[in-house]
Amino acid sequence: MNAPIVSLLDVATYLPGEPIGVDYYEQFAGADELRENLMFRAPKFRHHVGPDETAIDMVERAAAGLIDRHGHDVLADIDVLITHTQLPDMPFYGGGGGMAHRLGMKPNWVIDLHNGGCAAFVLGLKLARQLLASGEGRTALVAVAQNAAGQVFDQEGVRRKAQASVPGDGAAVGLVALSDRSPILDVECRTYGEYAGDMTIAADPPRKWWQPGPGEGCIGFTETKITKVLARGNRQVPEVALAVCDRIGLASKDIDLLVTNQPNRVFLRNWREALEVPKERHRDTFDECGNLFGAGIPDNLDRAIGDGQVQAGDTMLMAAFAHAGDFAGAAAVRWGGRG
Amino acid sequence: MSLPALEDITAHHGGADPIEGVHRIETSPREKATPIIMEMMRSVYPHDEVFGQFCTVTDYVDCPPDELYEYMSDTRSLEEWTYSLRGFTTTEQPGLWLAYDRLGSETRIYTRTVANPVARTVDYHCAWDQGRHLWMIYLMRVVDAKVVLDKPGSVVLWTNCHHPFYDHNPYPETAPPERPVWVGDFWDMFGAGHLLELKNLKAIAEYRHHNGLPVTPDWMR
Numbered sequence: 153m154n155a156p157i158v159s160l161l162d163v164a165t166y167l168p169g170e171p172i173g174v175d176y177y178e179q180f181a182g183a184d185e186l187r188e189n190l191m192f193r194a195p196k197f198r199h200h201v202g203p204d205e206t207a208i209d210m211v212e213r214a215a216a217g218l219i220d221r222h223g224h225d226v227l228a229d230i231d232v233l234i235t236h237t238q239l240p241d242m243p244f245y246g247g248g249g250g251m252a253h254r255l256g257m258k259p260n261w262v263i264d265l266h267n268g269g270c271a272a273f274v275l276g277l278k279l280a281r282q283l284l285a286s287g288e289g290r291t292a293l294v295a296v297a298q299n300a301a302g303q304v305f306d307q308e309g310v311r312r313k314a315q316a317s318v319p320g321d322g323a324a325v326g327l328v329a330l331s332d333r334s335p336i337l338d339v340e341c342r343t344y345g346e347y348a349g350d351m352t353i354a355a356d357p358p359r360k361w362w363q364p365g366p367g368e369g370c371i372g373f374t375e376t377k378i379t380k381v382l383a384r385g386n387r388q389v390p391e392v393a394l395a396v397c398d399r400i401g402l403a404s405k406d407i408d409l410l411v412t413n414q415p416n417r418v419f420l421r422n423w424r425e426a427l428e429v430p431k432e433r434h435r436d437t438f439d440e441c442g443n444l445f446g447a448g449i450p451d452n453l454d455r456a457i458g459d460g461q462v463q464a465g466d467t468m469l470m471a472a473f474a475h476a477g478d479f480a481g482a483a484a485v486r487w488g489g490r491g
Numbered sequence: 492m493s494l495p496a497l498e499d500i501t502a503h504h505g506g507a508d509p510i511e512g513v514h515r516i517e518t519s520p521r522e523k524a525t526p527i528i529m530e531m532m533r534s535v536y537p538h539d540e541v542f543g544q545f546c547t548v549t550d551y552v553d554c555p556p557d558e559l560y561e562y563m564s565d566t567r568s569l570e571e572w573t574y575s576l577r578g579f580t581t582t583e584q585p586g587l588w589l590a591y592d593r594l595g596s597e598t599r600i601y602t603r604t605v606a607n608p609v610a611r612t613v614d615y616h617c618a619w620d621q622g623r624h625l626w627m628i629y630l631m632r633v634v635d636a637k638v639v640l641d642k643p644g645s646v647v648l649w650t651n652c653h654h655p656f657y658d659h660n661p662y663p664e665t666a667p668p669e670r671p672v673w674v675g676d677f678w679d680m681f682g683a684g685h686l687l688e689l690k691n692l693k694a695i696a697e698y699r700h701h702n703g704l705p706v707t708p709d710w711m712r
Contacts, residue, residue, distance in 0.1 A: 378525075379525070379532070382529055382532055383532060
């Protein structure tokens with residue numbers, strides 16, 4: 153007997169507040185030798201989570217699009233909730249429980265994924281697909297909230313650094329169901345645990361992230377780390393994307409829509425070169441939203457679906473790598489249109 | 492105290508500004524140089540960029556470097572490890588060998604090997620059809636793997652340059668009549684083709700070394 157077919161039925165997204173222009177950073181700009189670095193060259197705009205806005209708020213606002221299109225019951229009936237929050241509202245427990253409650257769900261499964269990073273949506277799809285296919289429910293919601301740009305990266309000292317202008321905040325939800333409408337054709341996730349320690353929250357003077365102290369915590373980057381991460385991302389994203397293409401019998405150049413995470417322009421260029429996908433078929437919002445981390449893939453999907461770039465019958469490929477290269481994932485969906 | 496580096500160019504150029512194409516830390520500090528480097532780092536590189544003008548292949552061979560060098564420096568080793576060069580015989584000119592390249596029917600190939608045992612460089616100077624102008628130069632070097640990889644054996648470097656004659660046969664009158672191919676027709680596959688031959692060299696040398704046979708066989712002595 154064949155495994156049941158699981159589909160990505162819809163995605164909905166949310167960007168907090170008005171776009172923030174690059175001039176916001178120019179008023180703070182300090183001397184930072186990384187400012188000219190391609191990895192940190194500023195996008196024109198990004199959004200910042202509001203001062204009192206929680207990850208739960210963001211997911212609720214992203215889910216509004218699903219309610220608009222499918223009605224309230226679509227959330228009430230969810231069996232599996234999978235969440236990823238970049239900066240949990242509370243560090244001891246993930247956001248899943250609170251999100252389920254806010255959205256009026258009583259799911260049998262609530263899972264918070266922290267390892268997925270920029271590839272969290274892909275990891276969530278893999279898990280949702282597996283759980284639904286094995287009989288654990290009929291529908292799943294994958295929720296991603298990226299909320300570091302307006303918090304960690306907007307601290308007084310951090311926002312003077314080149315890296316601060318690149319991240320952007322946003323949230324997304326994906327509706328997954330037992331259905332043959334928009335089948336998830338395949339998913340590949342790989343963990344490169346040897347790189348897990350390479351992304352750090354550094355403070356000066358050094359302290360544990362939760363300890364009190366004068367230095368603001370920021371993502372620790374050095375020039376040598378940056379080139380290592382560049383080389384890893386250059387390799388890993390095409391690797392997982394091509395693994396999926398290979399298994400579903402699709403030449404990468406025939407991908408109808410490629411959506412990736414969007415850490416910077418260099419990665420975007422390198423990945424489409426590696427996959428032989430022209431720029432017109434590689435959707436990105438880097439200049440409008442900056443690095444959306446895990447929300448990048450669903451945000452770009454939402455736009456491509458919404459403005460008709462992707463049509464029923466098209467094959468969409470999502471691919472991303474996380475953190476400093478400790479995780480990567482790719483997934484392919486044959487789009488069947490918003491139901 | 493620094494050495495007077497580029498003093499002559501500075502004097503000639505009339506200023507300390509860098510001349511076009513030179514990136515040194517004094518005038519291109521790391522915050523300027525790193526973006527240039529990162530711009531150059533790609534996921535993939537076009538074939539023509541990698542193999543278009545210069546074609547380099549490299550491999551590790553588990554065989555002592557001096558023995559491998561000795562074998563390669565004998566032109567007749569090409570009879571064994573190349574894909575298609577066969578029937579090496581001497582000519583009237585000392586050191587110039589004649590063979591047939593079976594890639595081209597009835598094609599003669601002339602070879603003169605210039606080797607240096609200290610640097611362990613082995614340069615095969617070759618040409619199709621005629622032995623007066625040997626313009627196909629295969630530059631090879633055997634490096635002691637102990638030094639570069641901290642393990643016994645050899646690293647073989649092999650570079651070929653895209654000589655303009657690959658695109659236009661300068662001596663068509665020396666070609667056999669009606670020959671349908673020219674050696675340069677194969678340039679785009681040299682990267683793969685030479686790697687295939689380098690794998691031959693590796694397999695042959697490693698087989699002999701692992702089985703206690705002389706790397707240079709008796710028939711060549």
